[in-house]
Amino acid sequence: MPVLNLIAWDNGVGLSRDLRLLAAALERAGFEVHLSPIGRGKLRKWLRPVWMHLRLFGERLRHGSEHFTYDANVMLEHIRTEDIPFARRNFFVPNPEWCLWSDVSLLPRVDAVLAKTVHAESIFGEHGHRVAHIGFTSEDRHDPSVRRERTFFHLAGRSKNKGTQRLIELWSRHPEWPMLTVVQSPREAKPIDPPVANIDHRVDYVDDAELRRLQNGNWFHLCLSETEGFGHYLVEAMSVAAVTVTTDAAPMNELVQRDRGVLVGYNATGIQHLATTYFFDEHLLEAEVERLLALPDEELQRLGDAAREWFLANDRGFSRRLQVALEPLLG
Numbered sequence: 001m002p003v004l005n006l007i008a009w010d011n012g013v014g015l016s017r018d019l020r021l022l023a024a025a026l027e028r029a030g031f032e033v034h035l036s037p038i039g040r041g042k043l044r045k046w047l048r049p050v051w052m053h054l055r056l057f058g059e060r061l062r063h064g065s066e067h068f069t070y071d072a073n074v075m076l077e078h079i080r081t082e083d084i085p086f087a088r089r090n091f092f093v094p095n096p097e098w099c100l101w102s103d104v105s106l107l108p109r110v111d112a113v114l115a116k117t118v119h120a121e122s123i124f125g126e127h128g129h130r131v132a133h134i135g136f137t138s139e140d141r142h143d144p145s146v147r148r149e150r151t152f153f154h155l156a157g158r159s160k161n162k163g164t165q166r167l168i169e170l171w172s173r174h175p176e177w178p179m180l181t182v183v184q185s186p187r188e189a190k191p192i193d194p195p196v197a198n199i200d201h202r203v204d205y206v207d208d209a210e211l212r213r214l215q216n217g218n219w220f221h222l223c224l225s226e227t228e229g230f231g232h233y234l235v236e237a238m239s240v241a242a243v244t245v246t247t248d249a250a251p252m253n254e255l256v257q258r259d260r261g262v263l264v265g266y267n268a269t270g271i272q273h274l275a276t277t278y279f280f281d282e283h284l285l286e287a288e289v290e291r292l293l294a295l296p297d298e299e300l301q302r303l304g305d306a307a308r309e310w311f312l313a314n315d316r317g318f319s320r321r322l323q324v325a326l327e328p329l330l331g
Helices: 014-028 042-063 101-105 118-125 164-172 208-217 232-239 282-294 297-330
Strands: 003-009 032-038 070-076 087-093 112-115 131-133 149-157 180-184 199-202 218-223 243-247 262-264 266-272 275-280
Touching (some): 003 014, 014 070, 087 297, 149 164, 149 208, 149 232, 164 199, 164 282, 180 208, 243 297, 275 282
Parallel strands (some): 003 032, 003 070, 112 131, 218 243
Antiparallel strands (some): 266 275
16 A cells, blocks of 8 residues: 655645645545644744754665655645655645745656646646646535525635735625625734624634534625635535635636636736736626625525535545546556
């Protein structure tokens, strides 16, 4: 049984979730998994390479220079050169919006890029490197016992890439619209001054049970990402059979398509590392909100059911996609 070592910064949010989901899927696919989470703190960041070099020296003394601890390293978000000598093969799972040019310069030292999206596949394919598409998955947040209302939800968290401030400003100009609940980290939130009656801005800690209630209790999830490495909050919205509204640009429109959600065009772009960022068009969003509010419940249910069906099929297929991608690379 091949032994895979998963390496990522254990940041308590997206990357920690990625580690857990990827480990579970690899184990279902028949691999033995070892986790190497990298703790938070600058001291750990500076000392880890030194420690890894000392560890490698000790292992080579005990086992010889041809010994490998793992069949493969799987490095998430950044390439860790100090880990490369421990594995026979080395794979990189990037998020283009956080991939540094220093990572790009190290691509020749890894055996393949494992792409979460077709968008990432095309970006790294252009660099002439071997790319295997694996896709990804997210947590199933569905709770059918929660009563759903024709209200809106926006899960911003710590991210700066979700169009949150522009969304709040737009909603503030429409007091006739239903309640919008925004969950945002205090590190990123700006106070709404003066407060707006139809915006519930949650900047305190929201526990998982309350977050799940909010995800299931709102018919409409506004996920107006500028860019995504994968898009967990979009996919979690689809898992609860919500009507998911996102930006009509890659990779968001790979996940949410018109038969299972709502796409809003953009009117400006930017660059964040290797990714293009897309900024939703406020006039187009206004028109979509008005259209959604006029839709009958049956149409909302149809869109939500289609979204959940896609989520379940994607989740079921993740382990198999990993197996198909990795077996020839490990060979």
